[in-house]
Amino acid sequence: MSKTADILFFGAHPDDVEIGVGGIVAKHAANGYSVAICHLTDAELSSNGTVERRRQEAEEAAKILGVSLSIRLGFPDRGLTGSKEQLLKITQVIRQLRPRVILAPYWQDRHPDHVACSRMVKEAAFDAGIQKRETPVDEPAHRTQQIYYYFINNIDQADIIVDVSDVYEKKSRALLSYNSQFSSGKGQISTPLNQPTYLAMIRGRDQLWGHQIGALYGEGLVSAGPIKKELLV
Numbered sequence: 001m002s003k004t005a006d007i008l009f010f011g012a013h014p015d016d017v018e019i020g021v022g023g024i025v026a027k028h029a030a031n032g033y034s035v036a037i038c039h040l041t042d043a044e045l046s047s048n049g050t051v052e053r054r055r056q057e058a059e060e061a062a063k064i065l066g067v068s069l070s071i072r073l074g075f076p077d078r079g080l081t082g083s084k085e086q087l088l089k090i091t092q093v094i095r096q097l098r099p100r101v102i103l104a105p106y107w108q109d110r111h112p113d114h115v116a117c118s119r120m121v122k123e124a125a126f127d128a129g130i131q132k133r134e135t136p137v138d139e140p141a142h143r144t145q146q147i148y149y150y151f152i153n154n155i156d157q158a159d160i161i162v163d164v165s166d167v168y169e170k171k172s173r174a175l176l177s178y179n180s181q182f183s184s185g186k187g188q189i190s191t192p193l194n195q196p197t198y199l200a201m202i203r204g205r206d207q208l209w210g211h212q213i214g215a216l217y218g219e220g221l222v223s224a225g226p227i228k229k230e231l232l233v
Helices: 016-030 051-065 084-097 112-128 165-176 196-212
Strands: 007-011 035-041 069-075 101-105 146-150 160-163 218-223
Touching: 007 016, 007 084, 007 112, 016 035, 016 051, 016 101, 016 146, 016 160, 016 165, 016 218, 035 051, 035 084, 035 112, 051 069, 051 165, 069 084, 084 112, 101 112, 112 146, 160 196, 165 196, 196 218
Parallel strands: 007 035, 007 101, 035 069, 101 146
Antiparallel strands: 146 218, 160 218
C-alpha cells in the first residue's frame, strides 16, 4: 500500500460509509481530494447477498463516488473485539495512508458492530501517533488532525453539516449499487434495510440536515472534541 489519502473513511461493513456520508465522499473526491474507504469486515453474516456480491457492489459504489482506494481488512462480522491484532491492523492503515481527517461511525447506534468500529478507530488513531507503538509493517507515527463521526441508523444533533446537494445523485446511485441489501422480493429475507421506508428515511434525514443550513441535502457529523476549522481538509 503506497498511496496516501486526505480523508480516510472507516465502516464496519460495506455500505456503512455510503449510507452515512456518501455525499461527503463524493464531494471531496470531486474537488480533487484523495479519499479512501476501509471496510473492517466483509459482512459475511448479512441476511441477504454473498461476500463476493457485496464486494462487487462495494467496488461499483466506490467508482460512482470517486474513491481513490478501498481496503478490506477481513475482520469477522460480529467479531469486532478490539483485540490487539485488530487494533494493530487499523493503526497500520492509518500510518500508511497518513490521512488529515478520519471519519468513523457515531458511537451510538443500534448495530453493535458500528459501535465497536467507532471505538476501535478512535483507539487506533491514538495509537498511530505513538512513536513507540510498533505495527507489523514498520511505518512512522502519524497524528491525524481531526476525527469526525457519522450517523448510520439514527439522527442526532450534528456539530458540522456539510452541504452535499450538488453530489447527492451520486450518493443515491452508490446506495442503489447495494442491490442485495436494499431490494426486496422473491428469495430475499426481510430486514430493516430492504423495507420501502429505509432509503426514504436516509433521504429525509439528509434533507432535514440540509434544511438546517439552507441547502437541499446535508450530511451531519459529530466531533468528540473542539472543532478548530471550518473545512474538513
